[in-house]
Amino acid sequence: MPAAITIQDVSKSFSTEGQPILAFGPADLEVEEGDFVTLLGPSGCGKSTLLLMIAGLLSCTTGKIVMNHEEVSEPRHDIGMMFQDSTLVPWRTVLGNINLQLELRNLNLDEYSVKISELMESVSLKGYEHLRPHELSGGMQQRAALCQALIHEPKTLLLDEPLGKLDAMTRENIRKDLQNLWMNEKPTVLMVTHSIEEAVQLSSKVCVITPRPGLIDKTIEVKLPWPRDLDVKRSQMFTDYMAEIQEVFQGYGVI
Amino acid sequence: MTFKRIKASIRWLVDSWMVIVFFIAFFLLWELSIDWFSIPRYILPKPSTILVNASADLPRLIDYTYITGLETILGYVTAIVIAIPLGLAITFSSILRRTIYPFFVSIEMTPKIAFAPLFISWLGFGLLPKVIIVFLVCFFPIVLNAILAFGSLSDELDRFSKTTGASILKIFIKIRIPSALPQCFVGFKYAAINATVGATIAEFIGSDQGLGFYIQIQTGNMRTDLAFAGIFLLTIMGLLLFGIVTFVERALIPWHISQRR
Numbered sequence: 155m156p157a158a159i160t161i162q163d164v165s166k167s168f169s170t171e172g173q174p175i176l177a178f179g180p181a182d183l184e185v186e187e188g189d190f191v192t193l194l195g196p197s198g199c200g201k202s203t204l205l206l207m208i209a210g211l212l213s214c215t216t217g218k219i220v221m222n223h224e225e226v227s228e229p230r231h232d233i234g235m236m237f238q239d240s241t242l243v244p245w246r247t248v249l250g251n252i253n254l255q256l257e258l259r260n261l262n263l264d265e266y267s268v269k270i271s272e273l274m275e276s277v278s279l280k281g282y283e284h285l286r287p288h289e290l291s292g293g294m295q296q297r298a299a300l301c302q303a304l305i306h307e308p309k310t311l312l313l314d315e316p317l318g319k320l321d322a323m324t325r326e327n328i329r330k331d332l333q334n335l336w337m338n339e340k341p342t343v344l345m346v347t348h349s350i351e352e353a354v355q356l357s358s359k360v361c362v363i364t365p366r367p368g369l370i371d372k373t374i375e376v377k378l379p380w381p382r383d384l385d386v387k388r389s390q391m392f393t394d395y396m397a398e399i400q401e402v403f404q405g406y407g408v409i
Numbered sequence: 410m411t412f413k414r415i416k417a418s419i420r421w422l423v424d425s426w427m428v429i430v431f432f433i434a435f436f437l438l439w440e441l442s443i444d445w446f447s448i449p450r451y452i453l454p455k456p457s458t459i460l461v462n463a464s465a466d467l468p469r470l471i472d473y474t475y476i477t478g479l480e481t482i483l484g485y486v487t488a489i490v491i492a493i494p495l496g497l498a499i500t501f502s503s504i505l506r507r508t509i510y511p512f513f514v515s516i517e518m519t520p521k522i523a524f525a526p527l528f529i530s531w532l533g534f535g536l537l538p539k540v541i542i543v544f545l546v547c548f549f550p551i552v553l554n555a556i557l558a559f560g561s562l563s564d565e566l567d568r569f570s571k572t573t574g575a576s577i578l579k580i581f582i583k584i585r586i587p588s589a590l591p592q593c594f595v596g597f598k599y600a601a602i603n604a605t606v607g608a609t610i611a612e613f614i615g616s617d618q619g620l621g622f623y624i625q626i627q628t629g630n631m632r633t634d635l636a637f638a639g640i641f642l643l644t645i646m647g648l649l650l651f652g653i654v655t656f657v658e659r660a661l662i663p664w665h666i667s668q669r670r
């Protein structure tokens with residue numbers, strides 16, 4: 155498998171009051187095409203920063219990032235990105251917000267109408283198309299934002315804590331949907347999460363990041379069978395993976 | 410939809426009954442206390458006297474309302490037409506932001522009305538100096554709020570639009586303008602409140618027509634009743650202007666948090 159995303163010696167410093175402060179890296183990472191990689195680490199370790207650098211929305215202080223054989227130097231358009239904070243605009247309905255992605259990309263709305271209703275169905279937003287973001291719960295807003303990030307069928311997905319605001323039950327459902335989508339269409343996914351369980355359940359690889367300044371300390375390949383349903387989650391192997399990662403974080407003193 | 414509207418209007422009326430009752434009580438009390446405390450009519454006339462005497466002078470009042478209204482509207486609209494494009498230019502040009510913007514911020518501290526005597530001595534008693542003064546009073550709040558409005562797009566929305574590869578113009582129309590509108594209206598409303606103040610004071614300083622002129626003359630003649638008539642008309646004019654701006658705001662940004670009930 156060729157590498158879809160290669161990260162070489164990448165670091166990011168922000169200057170705060172004239173002093174450069176290292177926020178992330180330097181780190182190396184290779185994401186293969188069709189991989190589902192999660193970035194797992196305590197808050198403030200630079201996960202969002204790394205995702206923004208990969209998307210070309212933030213420049214690297216050192217090193218370089220190559221995506222689909224091209225060095226990233228400006229915002230990438232061939233990705234679907236879900237940001238940590240909402241990108242739903244208050245003046246459009248849920249449907250209007252999903253359409254916004256298509257409109258900005260000059261895509262034909264009619265050609266995507268079936269796809270939109272399927273997508274909304276799969277995240278249980280059917281019937282809420284014509285509500286505005288402020289009329290939705292936090293979790294529903296996040297699901298709408300997920301639809302907005304996926305609708306143009308990108309081959310690379312960058313998801314920043316996409317399921318962070320969901321209640322436990324909905325989260326389990328959306329994880330299943332995300333997994334189905336990934337198994338069916340095999341996009342390359344790079345996802346940020348706080349949840350060890352979520353990381354083990356969804357990923358082919360888990361990158362464990364140290365507290366600030368974040369370093370990719372360990373990359374764990376998760377060799378569990380797909381789909382990872384409740385049976386798999388109850389298995390000894392699943393528990394072992396979780397325990398392994400928990401131990402790493404205990405070593406950092408974050409849990 | 411229409412039914413819903415009617416229902417909403419009725420509810421609005423019911424909700425505002427306290428205000429209406431208060432108004433009626435206020436004028437009733439005013440009417441009665443003139444006799445109770447035997448206040449001379451040249452100090453404070455009865456509302457009923459104001460009404461009766463004002464209608465006797467109605468043609469002149471209508472004429473003057475038109476003139477002050479014209480000064481106000483011309484100055485206000487010119488301020489919007491010039492301030493919005495300029496605000497945009499300042500937001501997106503770093504040179505303008507480092508030159509004109511600090512200049513505007515410092516001028517904002519000057520009471521614009523202080524220029525009124527100068528403009529009248531430069532340009533005479535006509536319409537133009539009053540329009541300019543209304544313009545000056547309205548221009549700064551509009552331009553400063555526009556700069557704030559266009560410059561404060563959230564990082565997320567800015568980044569989201571960049572990942573789509575959309576043209577600057579498209580991002581502008583679909584994202585920047587709608588997100589800037591609420592803050593722009595803060596400026597429009599503030600300016601609407603000040604516009605009639607500007608016109609009135611400009612007329613106080615040098616004029617031979619208009620409601621400000623009328624109030625000054627009638628006060629000088631001890632015709633307090635007619636002065637009050639002028640004040641009421643100015644109040645109605647101010648309310649009308651503010652009402653129109655608020656109506657347009659509701660129509661354009663019904664989704665904004667300030668418009669929700």
Ligand SMILES: Nc1ncnc2c1ncn2[C@@H]1O[C@H](COP(=O)(O)OP(=O)(O)O)[C@@H](O)[C@H]1O
Nearest residue numbers: 168170177196197198199200201202203204366
């Ligand atoms: N624009 C910025 N300016 C200065 N510091 C920043 C900026 N963005 C992020 N940081 C800092 O970089 C660190 C990593 O931030 P972030 O990538 O958001 O972490 P995470 O997503 O892992 O919680 C944090 O300590 C944060 O304070």
Ligand SMILES: [Mg+2]
Nearest residue numbers: 201202203238
């Ligand atoms: Mg983050």
